[in-house]
Amino acid sequence: MILPQEIIRAKRDGELLSAGEIGDFIAGLTSGAVTEGQAAAFAMAIFFRGMTLEERVALTRAMTRSGASLDWREDNLPGPILDKHSTGGVGDNVSLMLAPMLAACGAYVPMISGRSLGHTGGTLDKLDSIPGYVSQPDLALFKRVVKEAGCAIIGQTAELAPADRRLYAIRDVTATVESVALITASILSKKLAAGLQGLVMDVKTGSGAFMPTLNGARELAESIAAVATDAGLPTISLITDMNEPLASAAGNAVEVRNAVDYLTGAKRDPRLDRVTMALGAELLALSGLAPDALAGEAALKRALESGAAAERFERMVAGLGGPKDFVARAHDLLPRAPVLVDATPEGHGFVEEIDVRAVGLAVVELGGGRARAADAIDPAVGLTELAPIGAEVGPDRPLARVHARDVAEAEAAANRLRAAYRLGAAPLTPDDPVIERISGSA
Incomplete structure (x- = not known):
């Protein structure tokens, strides 16, 4: 078996790794013979040097072989x-x-x-x-x-x-x-x-x-x-x-x-x-x-x-x-949040652009997502009736309905949504999502 540090050195220097070298490293990763520091160095070397198609196939196959495989x-x-x-x-x-x-x-x-x-x-x-x-x-x-x-x-x-x-x-x-x-x-x-x-x-x-x-x-x-x-x-x-x-x-x-x-x-x-x-x-x-x-x-x-x-x-x-x-x-069995608030825009217009990441973060802040892997999830909170691009919105046509645990969290999510949506004066024709x-x- 080739030493893990020699495999890291080769990739760090831009060399191509053989299927055997990649297989040895992943086997060591699985068994614990490869340390966390070595695994981190391996990942960083790949991040900067990349991998050819052949190396990617070898890495994928080695990781597949690291455990059980279903045979139907x-x-x-x-x-x-x-x-x-x-x-x-x-x-x-x-x-x-x-x-x-x-x-x-x-x-x-x-x-x-x-x-x-x-x-x-x-x-x-x-x-x-x-x-x-x-x-x-x-x-x-x-x-x-x-x-x-x-x-x-x-x-x-x-x-x-x-x-x-x-x-x-x-x-x-x-x-x-x-x-x-x-x-x-x-x-x-x-x-x-x-x-x-x-x-x-x-x-x-x-x-x-x-x-x-x-x-x-x-x-x-x-x-x-x-x-x-x-x-x-x-x-x-x-x-x-x-x-x-x-x-x-x-x-x-x-x-x-x-x-x-x-x-x-x-x-x-x-x-x-x-x-x-x-x-x-x-x-x-x-x-x-x-x-x-x-x-x-x-x-x-x-x-x-x-x-x-x-x-x-x-x-x-x-x-x-x-x-x-x-x-x-x-609709009856799934959990429901106790507070519903309509997120209305500040004016009237047509949805022109959405910062989708900000919409997702609004859900996270309500408790419906994770900032860290160990965070707990509130299944009931979230957003519904989200206005798509091209939709007409205004005081009587909200950007979305917020489902929250309390009024303060609902209002904070509504404010984030207002900042995430940009309105225009004329409707847009939505593009094909594919x-x-x-x-x-x-």
């Missing part, structure tokens, strides 16, 4: 194993609808999601607002729910890609989170460990995105699509817009209500519907469940209109410990 072949499932992943944003609850929609179209979706940090929401925190829902089950229950419901959305377990858990914690405190090579390996090691046969990646760009510039988003989208495909996981990346919240709700319980409304047809936000359909259609076409994306979108619409997608969602919730009749009773498609096989 023994289960003889009659459909492909598919998943979707997003880089995160505000009001991005796509996973809650798309997983059961795909299941209703014949796919099996073992979705491993994360929690909120900073201004972005976390899928697991949303699901934790459902009474009884077990978001971190053991692998046996996870597999059983996937087989029975067609989908299960859970958090990363200790068994899958443990090297990623250790390296991410180190990256978080060493200012190396933004490395495209390390982001790529972090995301894909978990997806490969889940035994996937197809992946669609949603890379956000804009004021509420982790990658605010289009060039940065494109670099990450290309890296993920290329590395995943080279590692044996067919992948399509879509770059989508996060210059306004994706849904009209931002928070935890409020986004679950929004998702239930989408699944039942009670309400479907146009931008949210566009992105959800685009991601799902690409995945159905990629997997062969649909001949092309157009047919895939038609299949997804049938899954919604027939009620099959809502039924799959309810089956997943019940399988993971939640109420068996959740969809019908969601910006670009990148194929790993291109």
Whole structure:
């Protein structure tokens, strides 16, 4: 085995690392033979020197091999194993609808999601607002729910890609989170460990995105699509817009209500519907469940209109410990904040620009997100009826409705929203939120 410091030295000096060297370092990281200081130095060397496609594939595979991998072949499932992943944003609850929609179209979706940090929401925190829902089950229950419901959305377990858990914690405190090579390996090691046969990646760009510039988003989208495909996981990346919240709700319980409304047809936000359909259609076409994306979108619409997608969602919730009749009773079962305040603008006009990061931070300050990983979440607080770009607002047309624990917190959030919205004199036509498609096989 090569000494960890020699591997660090080679990357520091801009040399290419072999698959064996990368494998040795990650094995040491997993066993504890590599110290935290060495892991930090390794991450920093990669941050500044980067990695080639071959190095990124080797790193991803090594991190995948650091723990257990799910093998679905023994289960003889009659459909492909598919998943979707997003880089995160505000009001991005796509996973809650798309997983059961795909299941209703014949796919099996073992979705491993994360929690909120900073201004972005976390899928697991949303699901934790459902009474009884077990978001971190053991692998046996996870597999059983996937087989029975067609989908299960859970958090990363200790068994899958443990090297990623250790390296991410180190990256978080060493200012190396933004490395495209390390982001790529972090995301894909978990997806490969889940035994996937197809992946669609949603890379956000804009004021509420982790990658605010289009060039940065494109670099990450290309890296993920290329590395995943080279590692044996067919992948399509879509770059989508996060210059306004994706849904009209931002928070935890409020986004679950929004998702239930989408699944039942009670309400479907146009931008949210566009992105959800685009991601799902690409995945159905990629997997062969649909001949092309157009047919895939038609299949997804049938899954919604027939009620099959809502039924799959309810089956997943019940399988993971939640109420068996959740969809019908969601609005009553989910927690509610005691104080509701309308955030009205100072004047009248049309929404021209939104600082989406500021909107997300308003949710965090209400208690609906985390400034630090150890922070507790209040599932009831958040924002609803968020005005999109182009909407007419004024004293009788609020920017949003604030759901808070007390009046002071509600007013503080309303003030943050007023500062986040810029109004103009004329309405704007919203842009298509789906910006670009990148194929790993291109």
